[in-house]
Amino acid sequence: MIVIFDWNDIRFFLELSRKGRLTEVAKALKVDHTTVSRRVLALEQKLDAKLFESTARGFVLTEAGERLLPLAEQMESSSATIQDMVGGENQTLTGTVRLGVPEGFGSQFLVHEIPEFQRQHPNLELEFVANDRFVSLSKREADLSITLGRPKSGRLISRKLTDYRLRLYATKDYLDLHPPIRRREDLRHHSFITYIEELVPDPQLLYLRDVIGNPEIRLKSSSIIFQFQAVLAGAGIGILHCFSAEEYPALVPILPREINIERSYWLNTPEDIHDLARIKAVSDFLSDVVAEKRNKLMGEY
Secondary structure: OOOOOOHHHHHHHHHHHHHOOHHHHHHHHOOOHHHHHHHHHHHHHHHOOOOEEEEOOEEEEOHHHHHHHHHHHHHHHHHHHHHHHOOOOOOOOOEEEEEEEOHHHHHHOHHHHHHHHHHHOOOEEEEEEEOOOOOOOOOOOOOEEEEOOOOOOOOEEEEEEEEEEEEEEEEHHHHHHOOOOOOHHHHHHOEEEEOOHHHOOOHHHOOHHHHHOOOEEEEEOOOHHHHHHHHHOOOOEEEEEHHHHOOOOOEEEEOOOOOOEEEEEEEEEEHHHOOOHHHHHHHHHHHHHHHHOHHHHOOOO
């Protein structure tokens, strides 16, 4: 006997597998939580299998649910492909694209480029997820991700998006109140702001000790935005992105010819949605922006 599936039931199954709570799925899909429960139950009855267990942590997949998940994700990808490709080249792009992006790059660089993207694609909705910690593309926590390095696993298409540069910065007021810095050895007489080691999202960010040796650290935060604001407030010296620091005249680069840190951002998309029109629109826009703003990213003013 062939079972006829309702795609909406699969959609509710996928959302509950990712969010774990009926109320969160209901909010995301703009329905009542009883509708979510009813849809999932209908799918379980059609399959004659229990797909979820209710726990204190929310709904978790059973073994049957785990077996269904990759097949359901294939259906989701096929549905997205149909939506994007069947309408033809002249169809206006619509839908939602979720982008996982490092906190600093998203809130201090990309945010300024959003108005131009909205002018180009007025019917596309963007969602940004701060992904200084891991964002799973396979679980569709995001459609694309920007990471500090190339992912080592997953069925992804990855390419270097751009290089960028960081430098030591402090405010002019801070420097006026502390011993002068003429060479690297003078940094031993100053206090620094940096990451909390055990909470650092990527080991690549632990560059302060490599640059200074044994710095006197007086303030730590897991957030680069907090660090940025602390440096701007005059609380110490920090390593900041050139693309953000150079926007603030109060911030002064320290030993810029001697101390430069270069890193790279990588752009990643799942293989099965890489060629979707809305995904390509975001990917192409990101490539154009970083090419146009390369000097800013590299601190070459």
